[in-house]
Amino acid sequence: xxxxxxxGIVEALLFASGDVGLSIAQLASVLEITEYQATDLxxxxxxxxxKAERGIQLVEMAGVFQLVTKQEHSEYLKKLVESTSSHSLSxxxxxxxxxxxxxxxxxRTEIEDIRGVKTERPIQTLVSKALIKEVGRVxxxxxxxxxxxxxxxxxxxxxxxxxxxxxxxxxxxxGYENEEADLFFEKFQQTIE
Amino acid sequence: xxxxxxxGIVEALLFASGDVGLSIAQLASVLEITEYQATDLxxxxxxxxxKAERGIQLVEMAGVFQLVTKQEHSEYLKKLVESTSSHSLSxxxxxxxxxxxxxxxxxRTEIEDIRGVKTERPIQTLVSKALIKEVGRVxxxxxxxxxxxxxxxxxxxxxxxxxxxxxxxxxxxxGYENEEADLFFEKFQQTIE
Amino acid sequence: MRGLKMSYNIKIDAFEGPMDLLLHLINRLEIDIYxxxxxxxTDQYLGYIHTMQHLELDIxxxxxxxxxxxxxxxxxxxxxxxxxxxxxxxxxxxxxxxxRDELVEKLLEYKKYKQAALExxxxxxxxxxxxxxxxxxxxxxxxxxxxxxxxLNISLYDMLGALQKLLRRQKLQKPVYTKVTKQELSIDKRxxxxxxxxxxxxxxxxxxxxxxxxxxxxxxxxxxxxLELMKQNDIVVKQDDxxxxxxxxxxxxxx
Numbered sequence: 001x002x003x004x005x006x007x008g009i010v011e012a013l014l015f016a017s018g019d020v021g022l023s024i025a026q027l028a029s030v031l032e033i034t035e036y037q038a039t040d041l042x043x044x045x046x047x048x049x050x051k052a053e054r055g056i057q058l059v060e061m062a063g064v065f066q067l068v069t070k071q072e073h074s075e076y077l078k079k080l081v082e083s084t085s086s087h088s089l090s091x092x093x094x095x096x097x098x099x100x101x102x103x104x105x106x107x108r109t110e111i112e113d114i115r116g117v118k119t120e121r122p123i124q125t126l127v128s129k130a131l132i133k134e135v136g137r138v139x140x141x142x143x144x145x146x147x148x149x150x151x152x153x154x155x156x157x158x159x160x161x162x163x164x165x166x167x168x169x170x171x172x173x174x175g176y177e178n179e180e181a182d183l184f185f186e187k188f189q190q191t192i193e
Numbered sequence: 194x195x196x197x198x199x200x201g202i203v204e205a206l207l208f209a210s211g212d213v214g215l216s217i218a219q220l221a222s223v224l225e226i227t228e229y230q231a232t233d234l235x236x237x238x239x240x241x242x243x244k245a246e247r248g249i250q251l252v253e254m255a256g257v258f259q260l261v262t263k264q265e266h267s268e269y270l271k272k273l274v275e276s277t278s279s280h281s282l283s284x285x286x287x288x289x290x291x292x293x294x295x296x297x298x299x300x301r302t303e304i305e306d307i308r309g310v311k312t313e314r315p316i317q318t319l320v321s322k323a324l325i326k327e328v329g330r331v332x333x334x335x336x337x338x339x340x341x342x343x344x345x346x347x348x349x350x351x352x353x354x355x356x357x358x359x360x361x362x363x364x365x366x367x368g369y370e371n372e373e374a375d376l377f378f379e380k381f382q383q384t385i386e
Numbered sequence: 387m388r389g390l391k392m393s394y395n396i397k398i399d400a401f402e403g404p405m406d407l408l409l410h411l412i413n414r415l416e417i418d419i420y421x422x423x424x425x426x427x428t429d430q431y432l433g434y435i436h437t438m439q440h441l442e443l444d445i446x447x448x449x450x451x452x453x454x455x456x457x458x459x460x461x462x463x464x465x466x467x468x469x470x471x472x473x474x475x476x477x478x479x480x481x482x483x484x485x486r487d488e489l490v491e492k493l494l495e496y497k498k499y500k501q502a503a504l505e506x507x508x509x510x511x512x513x514x515x516x517x518x519x520x521x522x523x524x525x526x527x528x529x530x531x532x533x534x535x536x537x538l539n540i541s542l543y544d545m546l547g548a549l550q551k552l553l554r555r556q557k558l559q560k561p562v563y564t565k566v567t568k569q570e571l572s573i574d575k576r577x578x579x580x581x582x583x584x585x586x587x588x589x590x591x592x593x594x595x596x597x598x599x600x601x602x603x604x605x606x607x608x609x610x611x612x613l614e615l616m617k618q619n620d621i622v623v624k625q626d627d628x629x630x631x632x633x634x635x636x637x638x639x640x641x
Contacts, residue, residue: 012517015517015519016517016518016519017519018519018520018555019520019522019523063597068522069522077522077524077527078524078527080524081524081527081528082527082529087537087538087539088538088539088540089538089540089544090521090524090525090528091520091521091548091551092521092523092525094540094544094545094547094548094549095548095549095551095552097545097548098545098546098548098549098552099549099552101545102549114552115552117520117523118523121523121525121526121528122525125525125528129534129535129538130534130535131535152534152535153535156535156536156538157541157542157545159542165542166542166546168546168549
């Protein structure tokens with residue numbers, strides 16, 4: 001395959017992997033090439049992104065590569081946020097609200113596990129809009145806050161109770177993180193035995 | 194500013210907007226340019242993305258522009274995700290959705306009249322997937338809910354607006370194809386004989 | 387017989403209801419939809435229903451309603467026609483309504499949407515080949531004003547839509563590599579790797595440099611391997627000050 005075609009595929013993979021990013025090992029495995037070749041592709045893409053007409057750049061963070069917007073465009077991103085935020089909620093806030101509505105009471109960490117990204121700010125926004133509130137604390141160490149929806153939430157959406165929320169078909173996944181924890185535990189058991 | 198610089202900014206804004214997308218109006222307002230100019234920039238970016246070394250493309254869906262990966266790379270992307278056991282919609286849901294899309298606003302009873310079967314479940318599924326929503330109620334007794342399609346519906350099928358719905362063919366002289374049904378029918382014939 | 391029943395139970399989904407079944411019969415028998423031979427179609431339809439009963443399948447009441455409708459139309463067709471005084475509710479004066487009209491109209495209407503559903507299926511498939519990414523977290527730029535929800539302009543469906551996007555997206559964020567790498571990285575193997583790694587760098591390495599793979603399993607195993615190496619007295623772990631780099635050194639003579 002031509003190198004330009006490969007580059008396109010790498011870009012697509014990086015793009016879709018979002019904030020999670022891709023490691024060289026992953027890239028090599030998906031493309032069925034060596035890690036050397038994968039590194040070369042990454043390097044060459046990196047150069048392409050340096051051109052002025054590109055708004056994104058390829059950065060390496062903690063061993064994974066991910067696409068991010070260029071620093072120099074931040075003032076426009078700021079304007080973008082300002083132009084949309086007054087009468088609406090961000091996608092992040094809406095997602096967070098949905099997760100809380102369907103899975104309350106729930107801690108911030110649990111929400112972050114589902115969303116895959118930090119969720120401090122969306123929670124703050126929702127609290128400040130009185131759509132959610134702290135409804136308690138987890139027993140034991142850490143005593144993390146549990147969040148739930150408010151009466152204002154019900155009023156705002158014209159619901160009498162939470163039972164009136166439309167049922168959701170796809171269950172919000174919770175198995176994933178546990179699987180990894182199990183894996184850890186298994187390995188750990190092996191070691192002590 | 195040079196055009197290449199502008200393009201970089203537009204790319205950054207599109208990238209940051211992710212699957213929420215960006216409208217021409219938003220783009221114009223953030224960049225403080227006219228909608229004409231914004232459209233020009235979008236068009237020119239679109240062309241850039243057509244090159245082989247690009248893995249992403251610029252599409253207009255549900256009235257907003259967003260970056261998505263190119264279809265031709267989907268085999269690689271699928272390797273990156275867990276095999277999704279057919280998350281596509283059922284035949285009943287698709288039929289129901291088709292009726293709603295072309296005849297909205299419409300009540301459940303009207304849909305059932307057309308399909309000839311109960312349609313409560315498919316409607317529930319479609320609501321929970323945010324593909325349809327209650328858009329009002331019929332005047333008078335019963336006050337049945339009226340259903341219509343959502344913005345998510347357009348996005349789900351890659352349509353920009355309802356005007357892009359495939360034209361409904363006048364079914365005259367068109368064969369009715371249903372292989373699965375044929376298979377059933379054959380088996381069934383064997384049983385009666 | 388039991389096995390047969392089961393397979394039919396699955397196959398019954400082949401039809402979306404009586405309309406679907408009728409359309410199928412019409413197509414199969416190569417019948418002109420505008421001139422349906424009622425006797426034939428009714429026989430075929432009832433044959434189907436009887437077989438289902440024979441197989442002790444649950445027949446949705448809609449199928450029975452349609453059977454009754456077909457029989458009614460068939461019998462009306464058998465009645466003698468009156469030229470001057472139409473006995474059926476004719477909408478157009480002077481013309482006798484065909485008792486099949488309503489059924490034909492319904493079938494055509496249904497067929498239209500059934501075909502549209504097929505097109506939707508194609509669109510759905512095409513769209514599923516395009517992958518997206520979540521919006522960037524731009525919350526650092528946001529200003530939160532303390533206020534109730536009343537000045538917001540969002541609906542329950544916006545929330546559901548956001549959730550739907552998240553759920554679709556999440557499928558991508560469960561990378562297969564967790565499965566792939568699960569294979570055979572054992573603690574023993576990693577211990578040997580670490581020791582040989584240390585040897586290539588004159589015996590020491592910074593702690594963090596050993597965690598080169600951003601895969602959780604790899605990190606866990608590396609950590610456990612390090613603990614095990616310490617226990618076996620194969621490595622020395624040193625940290626000069628709080629928060630300074632932790633340096634891992636292989637003990638001399640360790641193979």
